[in-house]
Amino acid sequence: MIKHLLMRSVATGTLxxxxxxxxxxxxxxxxESMSDPEIxxxxxxxxxxxxxxxxxxxxxxxxxWATALPTQLSIPFHVEAKTSKKKFTVAESxxxxxxxxxxxxxxxGACCGDMEVSDFSPYNYAAWVQHPSxxxxxxxxxxxxxxxxxxxxxxxxxxxxxxxxxELSQQGLSSDEIFAEDRHTVLPYEFRYVAAVAYTxxxxxxxxxxxxxxxxxRNFNVVCQKRTGIEITRxxxxxxxxxxxxxxxxxxxxxxxxxxxxxxxxxxPAELHLNPTIETNGPGVVKYRFRxxxxxxxxxxxxxxxxxxxxxxxxxxxxxxxxxxxxGLVAAQGSGGELGLxxxxxxxxxxxxxxxxxxxxxxxxxxIADYSVACTIPTATDDLAPAPDIVNPVIVxxxxxxxxxxxxxxxxxxxxxxxxxKLFVKVTNLGQLASTPTNLKALRAAPGAASVRGTxxxxxxxxQSQVVQVELGGALETATSLQLRxxxxxxxxxxxxxxxAFQVK
Numbered sequence: 001m002i003k004h005l006l007m008r009s010v011a012t013g014t015l016x017x018x019x020x021x022x023x024x025x026x027x028x029x030x031x032e033s034m035s036d037p038e039i040x041x042x043x044x045x046x047x048x049x050x051x052x053x054x055x056x057x058x059x060x061x062x063x064x065w066a067t068a069l070p071t072q073l074s075i076p077f078h079v080e081a082k083t084s085k086k087k088f089t090v091a092e093s094x095x096x097x098x099x100x101x102x103x104x105x106x107x108x109g110a111c112c113g114d115m116e117v118s119d120f121s122p123y124n125y126a127a128w129v130q131h132p133s134x135x136x137x138x139x140x141x142x143x144x145x146x147x148x149x150x151x152x153x154x155x156x157x158x159x160x161x162x163x164x165x166x167e168l169s170q171q172g173l174s175s176d177e178i179f180a181e182d183r184h185t186v187l188p189y190e191f192r193y194v195a196a197v198a199y200t201x202x203x204x205x206x207x208x209x210x211x212x213x214x215x216x217x218r219n220f221n222v223v224c225q226k227r228t229g230i231e232i233t234r235x236x237x238x239x240x241x242x243x244x245x246x247x248x249x250x251x252x253x254x255x256x257x258x259x260x261x262x263x264x265x266x267x268x269p270a271e272l273h274l275n276p277t278i279e280t281n282g283p284g285v286v287k288y289r290f291r292x293x294x295x296x297x298x299x300x301x302x303x304x305x306x307x308x309x310x311x312x313x314x315x316x317x318x319x320x321x322x323x324x325x326x327x328g329l330v331a332a333q334g335s336g337g338e339l340g341l342x343x344x345x346x347x348x349x350x351x352x353x354x355x356x357x358x359x360x361x362x363x364x365x366x367x368i369a370d371y372s373v374a375c376t377i378p379t380a381t382d383d384l385a386p387a388p389d390i391v392n393p394v395i396v397x398x399x400x401x402x403x404x405x406x407x408x409x410x411x412x413x414x415x416x417x418x419x420x421x422k423l424f425v426k427v428t429n430l431g432q433l434a435s436t437p438t439n440l441k442a443l444r445a446a447p448g449a450a451s452v453r454g455t456x457x458x459x460x461x462x463x464q465s466q467v468v469q470v471e472l473g474g475a476l477e478t479a480t481s482l483q484l485r486x487x488x489x490x491x492x493x494x495x496x497x498x499x500x501a502f503q504v505k
Contacts, residue, residue, distance in 0.1 A: 029209040031112050034090065034197035035082045037213040041467040042076035042141045045414045045424050048467070052076060055221045056149055056157040056187070060179060065161035065224050068154030073146040075218055079129060081195040081211070082137045089134050091198035091208065092117065095144040096124040100194045100212045112211040115196075123152060129193075144191060153187075153220075160185050161224035167362055168249050179227035185251070186219040188365065217367055250284035250361050254456035256437035257290075257356040257369040270373045274315040276356045276366070277437045279456055280305045287360040290315070293352040300359055310439045310454050312491050319352075319373045367458070407431035407495040408438070408457070408486045410502035411465065420475040423504070425484060426467050429460040431495050438487045442472050445481040449474065457486065479505060 042048040053074040058065045081090050101121065104113030120126045129142045146153065164185045168178045193213040198206050260273040278286055283306055290298040303311050351373075356366035407430040414424040423442070429435050435457075442453045451473030460466050476482065482504040490497065 028207045029088055029197045029199045031209070031211070033084055033088045033199070033209055034195065034211060035080075035084070036111075037079065037081040037093070037193045037195045037211055039095070039191060039193035039213045039216045040078045040464075041216075043078050044076075044141050045412075045426065045467055047141070048076040049414060049419075049424055051143070054218070055223060056154065057223045057225060058158050058161045059225050060227045062227075064165060065158055068149050068157045070148045073144075073149060073153070073220065075144045075191070077142055077144065077191065077193070077216065078140070079142050079193045079213075080137075080139045081193070081197075082139075083197055086136065088197050088199055089136060090131070090138050091133050091196045091206070093129040093131065093138060093193065093195035094120075094126045095129060095142060096120065096126045096192055096194055097144075097189055098124055098192070100124065100192065100210065102194075102210050102212060112209065114208075115210040125153075126194075133198075138195065157187055157220065157222045160187050160222050163362060164224060164249075171249050173249075181226050183224040183226075185222045185224065187222050188217060188219050190215040190217055192216070215368060251281050252278060252286055252358050252362065252364050253281050254279040255288075255356055255358055255364055255366040256456055256458055257354060257366040258436040258459055259354065259369040259371045260436070270319045272317050272319045272371055272373065274317060274354055274356075274369070275436060276313045276315070277310065277439075277456060278303060278313070278358075279310040279439070279454055280308060282308050284361060286358060288356060288358050290317075291355050291357055293354075297357070308454070310456070312438075319371070404433045405431050405495045406433045406435035406460075406462065406492055407499070408435055408460065408492065409499050410440075410484050410486060413484070413502070413504055415476055420477060421472050423470045423472060423476060424467055425455075425470050426465055427457055427460065427486065428465040429462055432462040434461045435459055435492055438492055440468065440470060441485045441488050442470050443481075443483045443485065444473050444479045446474055446479050476504070481505065 051074055053072055056071060056073070057069045059067055059069060061067075077095060079093065079095070081093060083090060098121075099109045100115060101108055101119040101124075102110050102113045102115045104110035117126075125144075125146055127144045127146075129138070129140075131138050131140065149157065161183065164183055165178055168183075169175075192215055194210060195212075196208045196210045198208050200206055254277075256277040258275045258277075260275060274290060276288065278288070280286060285302055285304050287300050287302045289300045301315075303313060305311065351371065353368045353370035355368055358364035409428055409430055410425055411428040412426040414426075425440065427440065437459050438457050440455045440457050442451075442455070444451050444453070453471045453473045455468055455470045457468060458466060470484070472479070472482065484502040484504060486500040486502075487494070488500065494500075
């Protein structure tokens with residue numbers, strides 16, 4: 001059976017027809033036919049800075065924020081997928097929002113398996129990535145675009161403004177105070193890269209296998225426009241954010257989650273460290289919890305902030321084969337390969353993931369942090385078995401062991417003429433070990449003013465880079481001095497702790 005779907009190419013505006021043909025068991029490509037698709041920040045920083053459109057404007061009526069203005073959204077990414085053999089090709093690929101409806105063994109949302117293009121949900125907002133259908137390696141910058149946000153994205157932006165209104169009202173602001181000026185909030189979305197590997201038989205029949213990447217998280221900036229005709233005296237208890245005079249309440253700016261499995265030998269349970277990173281725009285109390293891959297939530301915890309700051313937290317949970325209990329902080333065996341995790345063939349291997357969920361002052365979700373723990377299976381003779389030997393490292397005379405560590409540096413900076421208060425910063429991990437999430441501080445000095453602004457840096461694999469957008473607290477042009485500092489205060493153990501500062505001017 002042949003299914004067709006017409007999709008409009010972003011680059012050319014032409015209509016393209018794709019077909020997917022049910023495959024037989026012989027010579028059908030599988031998970032080993034193509035590398036795991038990858039989605040990262042765009043490599044062409046200048047094009048990314050000039051071509052990104054990530055702001056949605058919501059206008060009010062007399063009661064609330066009502067409608068998102070029609071606008072085009074355009075987000076750049078770098079994507080890569082490579083076939084393992086010349087007989088396979090990367091036939092089709094897309095940038096999407098959320099999980100692709102890939103099915104494997106009857107489970108929808110798997111990392112890899114079967115799918116028809118027509119199975120994409122309207123809420124996936126699939127954007128075709130242009131490349132030759134006979135290519136063996138896709139390695140390029142690509143754009144996710146939406147020509148008009150007058151859809152569920154627009155509704156979500158409107159609801160984000162309404163949630164902000166409720167938060168400001170709870171802080172004691174009157175309706176006139178809330179709507180007297182533009183308000184800013186963000187709308188987080190999870191993007192993925194999805195690609196199909198194909199094999200063409202001697203008879204010309206095409207057989208497909210689909211894979212999807214781990215997620216890449218981006219925020220849309222939402223401007224909740226002021227209501228015309230309202231002029232009030234500014235509330236002195238509400239401090240302006242930055243130098244643009246826009247006032248916002250207490251907010252969580254950015255969140256991230258990393259997992260660390262401590263060295264474990266022997267039977268489960270094993271200790272897993274959940275390391276949240278939370279950044280706020282001022283003083284207040286943040287309430288948060290964790291959700292595991294089964295959807296079970298932990299108790300609600302809280303962290304107090306005395307000022308705009310970034311906190312690095314640590315929670316220890318036990319990983320075992322028990323059913324979920326203790327508020328989701330004991331995880332069960334994962335076996336479906338969801339979200340890119342490979343279904344474990346080793347019966348001693350336990351896999352799963354956690355997400356950090358901000359409960360208050362507003363809702364916000366972190367990245368997915370997966371884990372993989374190996375535990376031996378208890379047997380009837382366990383009580384008689386001796387404890388495992390602790391093997392000490394052997395020091396060989398004349399040989400120096402190299403400790404594998406991360407090493408983060410600022411490799412490059414890119415000013416943005418259209419955004420004078422911001423800077424694109426390329427952070428590179430020169431080490432061999434992946435870093436955990438940390439922060440970057442921008443210390444700016446100008447005549448009669450000084451500011452410090454923090455930006456979250458996600459985990460970066462060894463030898464890889466990440467471009468982040470840094471808020472400077474004022475225009476770059478008018479600054480007399482601007483220094484960037486990574487991992488300040490020091491939290492990551494690095495090969496070189498002296499290369500974290502970068503003097504911009």
